[in-house]
Amino acid sequence: MHSRVRAQLYCAPSAVQLLKNAHLKIATMKPFSPPDPNFETRVRSSAGMQGVLSTLGAELTLVRAGEAHLTAPFDMRFSQQDGFLHAGIVTTLMDSACGYAAFTLMPAASRVLSVEFKVNLLAPAKGQGFRAEGRVIKSGRTLTVCEGKLFSIEEEEESLCAIMQATMICIRDK
Amino acid sequence: MHSRVRAQLYCAPSAVQLLKNAHLKIATMKPFSPPDPNFETRVRSSAGMQGVLSTLGAELTLVRAGEAHLTAPFDMRFSQQDGFLHAGIVTTLMDSACGYAAFTLMPAASRVLSVEFKVNLLAPAKGQGFRAEGRVIKSGRTLTVCEGKLFSIEEEEESLCAIMQATMICIRDK
Amino acid sequence: MHSRVRAQLYCAPSAVQLLKNAHLKIATMKPFSPPDPNFETRVRSSAGMQGVLSTLGAELTLVRAGEAHLTAPFDMRFSQQDGFLHAGIVTTLMDSACGYAAFTLMPAASRVLSVEFKVNLLAPAKGQGFRAEGRVIKSGRTLTVCEGKLFSIEEEEESLCAIMQATMICIRDK
Amino acid sequence: MHSRVRAQLYCAPSAVQLLKNAHLKIATMKPFSPPDPNFETRVRSSAGMQGVLSTLGAELTLVRAGEAHLTAPFDMRFSQQDGFLHAGIVTTLMDSACGYAAFTLMPAASRVLSVEFKVNLLAPAKGQGFRAEGRVIKSGRTLTVCEGKLFSIEEEEESLCAIMQATMICIRDK
Numbered sequence: 001m002h003s004r005v006r007a008q009l010y011c012a013p014s015a016v017q018l019l020k021n022a023h024l025k026i027a028t029m030k031p032f033s034p035p036d037p038n039f040e041t042r043v044r045s046s047a048g049m050q051g052v053l054s055t056l057g058a059e060l061t062l063v064r065a066g067e068a069h070l071t072a073p074f075d076m077r078f079s080q081q082d083g084f085l086h087a088g089i090v091t092t093l094m095d096s097a098c099g100y101a102a103f104t105l106m107p108a109a110s111r112v113l114s115v116e117f118k119v120n121l122l123a124p125a126k127g128q129g130f131r132a133e134g135r136v137i138k139s140g141r142t143l144t145v146c147e148g149k150l151f152s153i154e155e156e157e158e159s160l161c162a163i164m165q166a167t168m169i170c171i172r173d174k
Numbered sequence: 175m176h177s178r179v180r181a182q183l184y185c186a187p188s189a190v191q192l193l194k195n196a197h198l199k200i201a202t203m204k205p206f207s208p209p210d211p212n213f214e215t216r217v218r219s220s221a222g223m224q225g226v227l228s229t230l231g232a233e234l235t236l237v238r239a240g241e242a243h244l245t246a247p248f249d250m251r252f253s254q255q256d257g258f259l260h261a262g263i264v265t266t267l268m269d270s271a272c273g274y275a276a277f278t279l280m281p282a283a284s285r286v287l288s289v290e291f292k293v294n295l296l297a298p299a300k301g302q303g304f305r306a307e308g309r310v311i312k313s314g315r316t317l318t319v320c321e322g323k324l325f326s327i328e329e330e331e332e333s334l335c336a337i338m339q340a341t342m343i344c345i346r347d348k
Numbered sequence: 349m350h351s352r353v354r355a356q357l358y359c360a361p362s363a364v365q366l367l368k369n370a371h372l373k374i375a376t377m378k379p380f381s382p383p384d385p386n387f388e389t390r391v392r393s394s395a396g397m398q399g400v401l402s403t404l405g406a407e408l409t410l411v412r413a414g415e416a417h418l419t420a421p422f423d424m425r426f427s428q429q430d431g432f433l434h435a436g437i438v439t440t441l442m443d444s445a446c447g448y449a450a451f452t453l454m455p456a457a458s459r460v461l462s463v464e465f466k467v468n469l470l471a472p473a474k475g476q477g478f479r480a481e482g483r484v485i486k487s488g489r490t491l492t493v494c495e496g497k498l499f500s501i502e503e504e505e506e507s508l509c510a511i512m513q514a515t516m517i518c519i520r521d522k
Numbered sequence: 523m524h525s526r527v528r529a530q531l532y533c534a535p536s537a538v539q540l541l542k543n544a545h546l547k548i549a550t551m552k553p554f555s556p557p558d559p560n561f562e563t564r565v566r567s568s569a570g571m572q573g574v575l576s577t578l579g580a581e582l583t584l585v586r587a588g589e590a591h592l593t594a595p596f597d598m599r600f601s602q603q604d605g606f607l608h609a610g611i612v613t614t615l616m617d618s619a620c621g622y623a624a625f626t627l628m629p630a631a632s633r634v635l636s637v638e639f640k641v642n643l644l645a646p647a648k649g650q651g652f653r654a655e656g657r658v659i660k661s662g663r664t665l666t667v668c669e670g671k672l673f674s675i676e677e678e679e680e681s682l683c684a685i686m687q688a689t690m691i692c693i694r695d696k
Contacts, residue, residue, distance in 0.1 A: 051253035052260040079225035080270075086226040087288045088269050092262025096254075114261045115491065116515055118292040118466055118640040118687055120667045122660040137685060138644040142490065143463065143517075145642045145685070163659060163667070165640055165687045167464055167515065169491075289665065290689055292466040292513055292640055294493045296486040311511060312470040316664065317637065317691075319468045319511070337485060337493070339466055339513045341638055341689065343665075399601035400608040427573035428618075434574040435636045436614025443610050444602075462609045466640040 032066040032139065036108040043068065043100045046112075052092060060100065066136035068100035073129045085125035085152075087162075094119065094148035094164040097134030102144035102168035105136060109173040115143065117166035125161045127152030134166075144168045206240040206313065210282040217242065217274045220286075226266060234274065240310035242274035245327075247303045259299035259326075261336075268293065268322035268338040271308030276318035276342035279310060283347040289317065291340035299335045301326030308340075318342045380414040380487065384456040391416065391448045394460075400440060408448065414484035416448035419501075421477045433473035433500075435510075442467065442496035442512040445482030450492035450516035453484060457521040463491065465514035473509045475500030482514075492516045554588040554661065558630040565590065565622045568634075574614060582622065588658035590622035595651045607647035607674075609684075616641065616670035616686040619656030624666035624690035627658060631695040637665065639688035647683045649674030656688075666690045 036042060040063045047053055047060050053070070056078065062069035070093050080086040095114055103112040131151045138145040148164030210216060214237045221227055221234050227244070230252065236243035244267050254260040269288055277286040305325045312319040322338030384390060388411045395401055395408050401418070404426065410417035418441050428434040443462055451460040479499045486493040496512030558564060562585045569575055569582050575592070578600065584591035592615050602608040617636055625634040653673045660667040670686030 046255045049255040050260065051250045052263060055251040076225045077229040081220045081223040082285065082287075086224065086266055086269075087291075088262055088266025089226060091265045091269075091293075092260055095260075095262050095265075111256065113256075113298075114295050116292065116294040116464065116493075117261070118290070119265075120290040120659075120687055120689065121288050122667055124287075137642075138682075145464075145644055147685075160660075163669075163687065165642055165685065167642065290638065294485075294513055294515065296493055311468075312508075319470055319638075321511075334486075337495075337513065339468055339511065341468065394603045397603040398608065399598045400611060403599040424573045425577040429568045429571040430633065430635075434572065434614055434617075435639075436610055436617050437574060439613045439617075439641075440608055440610025443608075443613075459604065461604075461646075462643050464640065464642040465609070466638065467613075468638040469636050472635075 032105055032136065034065045034105050039104040043103050046103065047100060053096060058093060063100065063104060065104050066101055068097050068104065068134045070097045070132045071129060074127060085130060087121055090125050090150050090162050091119050093130060093132035094150050094162065095166065097132040098146035098148045098164060098166040099168055101134035101136050101146050105139045105144065106170045111171045113169050113171060115167040115169050117164050119162055119164050121162050123159065123161050125152055127154040129153040131158065142170055206279055206310065208239045208279050213278040217277050220277065221274060227270060232267060237278060239278050240275055242271050242278065242308045244271045244306045245303060248301060259304060261295055264299050264324050264336050265293050267304060267306035268324050268336065269340065271306040272320035272322045272338060272340040273342055275308035275310050275320050279313045279318065280344045285345040287343050287345060289341040289343050291338050293336055293338050295336050297333065297335050299326055301328040303327040305332065316344055380453055380484065382413045382453050387452040391451050394451065395448060401444060406441060411452060413452050414449055416445050416452065416482045418445045418480045419477060422475060433478060435469055438473050438498050438510050439467050441478060441480035442498050442510065443514065445480040446494035446496045446512060446514040447516055449482035449484050449494050453487045453492065454518045459519040461517050461519060463515040463517050465512050467510055467512050469510050471507065471509050473500055475502040477501040479506065490518055554627055554658065556587045556627050561626040565625050568625065569622060575618060580615060585626060587626050588623055590619050590626065590656045592619045592654045593651060596649060607652060609643055612647050612672050612684050613641050615652060615654035616672050616684065617688065619654040620668035620670045620686060620688040621690055623656035623658050623668050627661045628692045633693040635691050635693060637689040637691050639686050641684055641686050643684050645681065645683050647674055649676040651675040653680065664692055
């Protein structure tokens, strides 16, 4: 033990040493502990107040601690010029999924707002319908970082169309 | 003093020297030269095919080389849970404005698609209407980088609600 | 005129009406009011503690309310594989400029940290030196949104190499 | 067939129907097929030419089709003002990991450049060392979308510090 301490005084552990170490423990994702046990009711009630979700025919198909999914049919009313779902509507679905994923972990007397997001469009959003997934990556007291995915659904097969990296903020009621 | 000047001949120009130089010429933005003189007709025709723009009641209010503006009224059908315009619809307007700004500089036989964008939401999008501005920052053969802004309009006053940084791609017809 | 006013009571103002209005007042940027009059000393002292800035030979060349500039010489020790400044070092300069732009508007007993940023690389970062500009777009109690620019300097001419959109957070000392 | 066509005329498949379908096949990630079998040699040779990687003491610890890892020790020369690794250096490691992940899938006579990236900083980058992972999400002829992660290593335990979403471009030699 003594020599180890001395070694640390004289040389920084090399990157390779650090990594080759057989006992390297990968940080395990702890399961989320939502402070509000009624988070699902709260999320569904908030989603019910989003005009845009009902206009898009979108439905919350999964709500669990740190995760929310939304599904919506394709609709030409929301297309871009080539007949695909517009990138902004793709964003709408992923942003709502991420926002509600974050909201599951916020306290009862709070609201959620999007601070910012970044979207990469991987393939044209064409299909009969779409499924958006939002997942919490890091939940903090004020800010929550999420990742979103959008899948198109065609002939019962899903394919990844877009990904999102987003920051949500918790606004506590006074 | 003399030796100091000589020293400067032999060592890389210091950051401060570079900047203090009185003759520093700031790169001036060259005006854009659209390869297709009929770019406005092409942009307006493409916008006319976007289902989402007509559904949102959005109109192209300005199209010039490297720039496009869109205006849309507020509509509760596109609100989020607090009654503001949904961040995804804010994105839809800015993405379309950026896409068409980029499209003004693309050749006649081409299409424009969004590669990716990043949005920061600065203030709740509430107002009677909204104006999105898209501007080309760098136009390349394949990729075009744009910045977008969304202003809310309330009582004839505009305020900045959101900003976008976006990459568009030119798909040439074969 | 009377019927027009009545019409406005019954139908939402159209986008075009809103925009055509001659009296439309563009929201003017209010000058920033830094809560700490000694912001420049505070910013310079913090920059002096950044190991990376001294390693890069970077210097704060401008600090004013809501804005900070940094300049650094080119150095092969920080190149990528083609001999340009590495995109991560380009980011380092813009992130520091944005962080200090935000920090000028924060209270005396606080720290600044980057929440997130997005960078578009517009041209290879080659030149004798580089200048990064950071500017506050929206300053809030907790979050501040900034935009950054990186210019390369070659033969006393500057050209835009990269742009950043960033969110900074104010951590108040307890 | 006839009744199916008729059904499509009268009702779009509801989102819920689409999702409840028991046979829904999730698109499986196909393994990547690198066009250049010598991709690892090519990646390692390119990394050897990055001045910044050797300056940071970074090493490529894994290179496989669509994935690359880099490890680097902590070094006060690259710290920000609180003694953590600077966000720009965190970015340097993730950007290089993502760039090389993309480069594994590019042809022999090509170069890789970063188009853009977005970084969320989840926790202060403190530790004895750091490990960056880059992974290809979507590989195209011209553009490749990657995701990056940065872990800090402390007492043989890793924890997630930052995430990246990035676009890389393939420049083919003429």
